[in-house]
Amino acid sequence: MKKSKSLLLLLTLVLAVGTLLSACGSNEKNNANGGNNATSNSGDNAANSGEAKLAADQTLRINLSAEPPTFDPAQAQDSQANTVLKLMYEGLTRMDEAGEAQPAAAEKWDIDGTKYTFHLRKDAKWSNGDPVTANDFLFAWERVLSPNTTPAPPYAYQLYYLKNAQEYNEGKITDFSQVGVKAVDDYTLEVELTGPTPYFLGLTSFYTFFPVHQSVKNDDKWAVEASKMIVNGAFTLTEWTKGQTIDVTKNENYWDKDSIKLSKITMSLVNSGATELTSYKNGELDRAGHPNGEIPTDQIPILQKELKDELHVKGTASTYYYEFNVTAKPFDNAKIRKAFAMSIDRQAIVDKVTLGGQIPAFGFIPPGIKGVSEEFRTENKDDYFTENVEEAKKLLEEGMQEAGYTKLPEITLIYNSSEAHKKIALAAADMWKKNLGVDVKTENQEWAVFLENRRSLNYQIARAAWSADYNDPMTFIDMWTSNSGNNDSGFKNEEYDKLVNEAKSLEDNAKRNENFKKAEEILIKENQVLLPVYYYTNVSVEKPYLKGIVLDFSGAIDYTRAYLEDH
Amino acid sequence: MVRYIANKLLFMLISLFILISATFFLMKAIPGSPLTSEKQVPPAIQERLEEQLGLDKPVYQQYFKYLGDVVQGDFGISMKKINQDVSNIIGQTFSASLKLGLVAIVVAVIVGVLLGMLAALYHRKLIDNVAMVLAVLGIAVPSFVVASLLQYVFSSQLHWLPTMGFKGPMYYVLPVAALTAQPIAFIARLTRSSMLEVLHADYIKTAKAKGLSWLAILWRHVIRNGIMPVITYVGPMTANIVTGSVVIEQIFGIGGIGKQFVEAISTRDYPVIMGITIFYGILLMLARFLTDIAYMIVDPRVKVNKGKEG
Numbered sequence A: 001m002k003k004s005k006s007l008l009l010l011l012t013l014v015l016a017v018g019t020l021l022s023a024c025g026s027n028e029k030n031n032a033n034g035g036n037n038a039t040s041n042s043g044d045n046a047a048n049s050g051e052a053k054l055a056a057d058q059t060l061r062i063n064l065s066a067e068p069p070t071f072d073p074a075q076a077q078d079s080q081a082n083t084v085l086k087l088m089y090e091g092l093t094r095m096d097e098a099g100e101a102q103p104a105a106a107e108k109w110d111i112d113g114t115k116y117t118f119h120l121r122k123d124a125k126w127s128n129g130d131p132v133t134a135n136d137f138l139f140a141w142e143r144v145l146s147p148n149t150t151p152a153p154p155y156a157y158q159l160y161y162l163k164n165a166q167e168y169n170e171g172k173i174t175d176f177s178q179v180g181v182k183a184v185d186d187y188t189l190e191v192e193l194t195g196p197t198p199y200f201l202g203l204t205s206f207y208t209f210f211p212v213h214q215s216v217k218n219d220d221k222w223a224v225e226a227s228k229m230i231v232n233g234a235f236t237l238t239e240w241t242k243g244q245t246i247d248v249t250k251n252e253n254y255w256d257k258d259s260i261k262l263s264k265i266t267m268s269l270v271n272s273g274a275t276e277l278t279s280y281k282n283g284e285l286d287r288a289g290h291p292n293g294e295i296p297t298d299q300i301p302i303l304q305k306e307l308k309d310e311l312h313v314k315g316t317a318s319t320y321y322y323e324f325n326v327t328a329k330p331f332d333n334a335k336i337r338k339a340f341a342m343s344i345d346r347q348a349i350v351d352k353v354t355l356g357g358q359i360p361a362f363g364f365i366p367p368g369i370k371g372v373s374e375e376f377r378t379e380n381k382d383d384y385f386t387e388n389v390e391e392a393k394k395l396l397e398e399g400m401q402e403a404g405y406t407k408l409p410e411i412t413l414i415y416n417s418s419e420a421h422k423k424i425a426l427a428a429a430d431m432w433k434k435n436l437g438v439d440v441k442t443e444n445q446e447w448a449v450f451l452e453n454r455r456s457l458n459y460q461i462a463r464a465a466w467s468a469d470y471n472d473p474m475t476f477i478d479m480w481t482s483n484s485g486n487n488d489s490g491f492k493n494e495e496y497d498k499l500v501n502e503a504k505s506l507e508d509n510a511k512r513n514e515n516f517k518k519a520e521e522i523l524i525k526e527n528q529v530l531l532p533v534y535y536y537t538n539v540s541v542e543k544p545y546l547k548g549i550v551l552d553f554s555g556a557i558d559y560t561r562a563y564l565e566d567h
Numbered sequence B: 001m002v003r004y005i006a007n008k009l010l011f012m013l014i015s016l017f018i019l020i021s022a023t024f025f026l027m028k029a030i031p032g033s034p035l036t037s038e039k040q041v042p043p044a045i046q047e048r049l050e051e052q053l054g055l056d057k058p059v060y061q062q063y064f065k066y067l068g069d070v071v072q073g074d075f076g077i078s079m080k081k082i083n084q085d086v087s088n089i090i091g092q093t094f095s096a097s098l099k100l101g102l103v104a105i106v107v108a109v110i111v112g113v114l115l116g117m118l119a120a121l122y123h124r125k126l127i128d129n130v131a132m133v134l135a136v137l138g139i140a141v142p143s144f145v146v147a148s149l150l151q152y153v154f155s156s157q158l159h160w161l162p163t164m165g166f167k168g169p170m171y172y173v174l175p176v177a178a179l180t181a182q183p184i185a186f187i188a189r190l191t192r193s194s195m196l197e198v199l200h201a202d203y204i205k206t207a208k209a210k211g212l213s214w215l216a217i218l219w220r221h222v223i224r225n226g227i228m229p230v231i232t233y234v235g236p237m238t239a240n241i242v243t244g245s246v247v248i249e250q251i252f253g254i255g256g257i258g259k260q261f262v263e264a265i266s267t268r269d270y271p272v273i274m275g276i277t278i279f280y281g282i283l284l285m286l287a288r289f290l291t292d293i294a295y296m297i298v299d300p301r302v303k304v305n306k307g308k309e310g
Helices: A002-049 A079-088 A134-145 A154-159 A165-169 A214-218 A273-281 A297-306 A334-342 A346-354 A389-403 A419-436 A447-455 A474-480 A494-505 A509-526 B002-029 B043-053 B059-071 B086-121 B126-140 B143-157 B170-199 B202-209 B214-226 B228-242 B246-251 B257-266 B270-298 B304-309
Strands: A059-064 A093-095 A101-103 A106-112 A115-120 A181-185 A188-192 A235-241 A245-250 A264-269 A287-289 A311-324 A411-416 A440-445 A461-467 A530-542
Touching (some): A059 A079, A079 A245, A101 A106, A134 A165, A134 A181, A134 A188, A134 A214, A273 A297, A273 B143, A297 A419, A334 A419, A334 A530, A346 A419, A346 A530, A389 A419, A411 A419, A411 A447, A419 A461, A440 A447, A447 A461, A474 A494, A474 A509, A494 A509, B002 B059, B002 B270, B086 B126, B086 B214, B086 B228, B126 B170, B143 B170, B170 B214, B246 B257, B257 B270
Parallel strands (some): A059 A264, A411 A440, A411 A461
Antiparallel strands (some): A106 A115, A115 A188, A181 A188, A235 A245, A287 A530, A311 A461
């Protein structure tokens, strides 16, 4: 008996020493980081005084939280595929940091109303040495739109801007030559659109518009094996171990290969924010966090202290909101919806719960989206309502009277299972309880179940988010039209639909923006169909020696021109 | 013997059929489909996709079609991973789980038996006590805690080992350690108790009296008899480890079959869910079957007709 006691003591001692040792370890690491920062600063100085030296090994190491389901640009529909496809393919244009379309496979273009003529560069080559021609684009776009492609490309509608494209895709016309795209010669592509689309140039940098090598025609499995992929971008796929790693290597046949400094990018596929961050701190990754992964929220305050210089926060054009089912009690009453929207403290949620420097939202169109000459949100303030508890109480009372309640029916807020969403939901429920005296139950649901419930209007209030498909307010506004497949609120408003339809045919951008502003007013100020919470930010950690990454307005990332400085 | 095996095989086929049917209908009963996504696809495209994937047909028709395909050995194509064969996905992800699993099993058996033996030989001495405290800890602490702790100490703090990935021998160390903590503890306890029993048996005394060397006794009598219960345990453990631990694979970023299975379920990738379920079913049934046979060979006291409850 006595023996076992002394044994316990020994064990305790071992544990205590172990803890101490690991604590020492962490101190050491902080020092090491301090050292790193110092060198990176001097590196920056060197950059200012002249060219910083490139690291000898130009291998970039990143992590993707999910494996892209496909490397076929026609079939892709997720942000991870977006990252990888951008490395391997090049569209007619390429997005720069400011969100402007830059020449890529197309050297220059002429725009005449709805007619675009792209002049392709003559030195562009596929990774097997074949020239990239206008016919490759034609082939790829026909493949996306053809009703015979299996499986049907889900993003075919991204090409519906082309004249007759939708009709061809839906099988109403069978002759592809009637669709608004034509290869005039090997290096000239002529495109005709259905209506004025100020953001069309930007769209051509999107993966659904990427060219595809014509050899894929008779091979279903071409995008499944690394060895079979022929690409026209800065990198080629050299290794793909399913579920484990994706490696791309510099494409020596790429026309602009002199601007590509990275020799290789290795991507691990780990779906755990905690592991990703540990790995970054251990020096196995050069970058972690959005948009390819996610830094756990509880780690952000620690990073702010420990790795302040490596932590980056940047706005991204997406909105986090709660949507009301306007056909379900009690939210079929606008005043009750308004009362709910006015009685949560967004700043507190952002400061104490999400911690990622998000911006409290009072509108639906986020910053970062282009307006007439500046950002839409700068030109049109989101002052559609304010947080005001007294006013909210009054509205709730009026609303309850209108609807004839003495007591509100039971209310449940649903969200898809995630620690972050849970925290926000609990905070909001707490605020409604405190400010309005209303009990709101919160319920988490598995992703697909959640989407199914939201789509079939089987909810009262639900978490939602929307991100930009292209840089124009339209991508946010047209989802709330009466027959939009993405409108899960039950909201139907003729005037709203009219404004959107009109905007689709307007050529004058100032007038279009007026319509968007009016539409947003109807959506939020008048009807409060949704309760905006915040505008998203990209939170990431990046080694100080990693340079040249382009993070565009929507939070999509382009690593092609990145490089590593000597460190 | 032949009749016994034939019987077993028949039962396995019936179990497999029940497994397939139950999984298929349960899977279809969950809300959502492989086509569920946050950004809605236009109805025309959605309908065409459903038609191409056969999701527009009544469930029973889909079921019979699937059964027909499986009987012919066709596990279909993933509905999420475009144009990838299910059998290919299983093969690739299983190979990672298998590699990790085999190493883990070997480590677990060697370390576990050694620890148990030491504990038995030094019964009620310090080594015994330390080993048994470790064993209790090993059984009590869940693997995800062990995994995170190991990761924290050896990668995050000491920088000795990589955090994630599966690229070389160094990448095996942490996941194997996390994966084997529990089996090691279990095997150590099993070995210890059965060895203690053997050590006190009469034939050991006889052997000693005959003047055999201690090492010879240990090797020829004690270990051989003491290890019997471990064999019983190794069968199910092998099946268990080789099918991939979701938690370990997730934490260490190993693209194994466990992780793939969970991913398939959450994306409603029907053919992959079915494929992996069938694969797991066969694997587990085979493991039990082989254990039964192995037991019959090792221990003739086990009668053929006794194995019926399996």
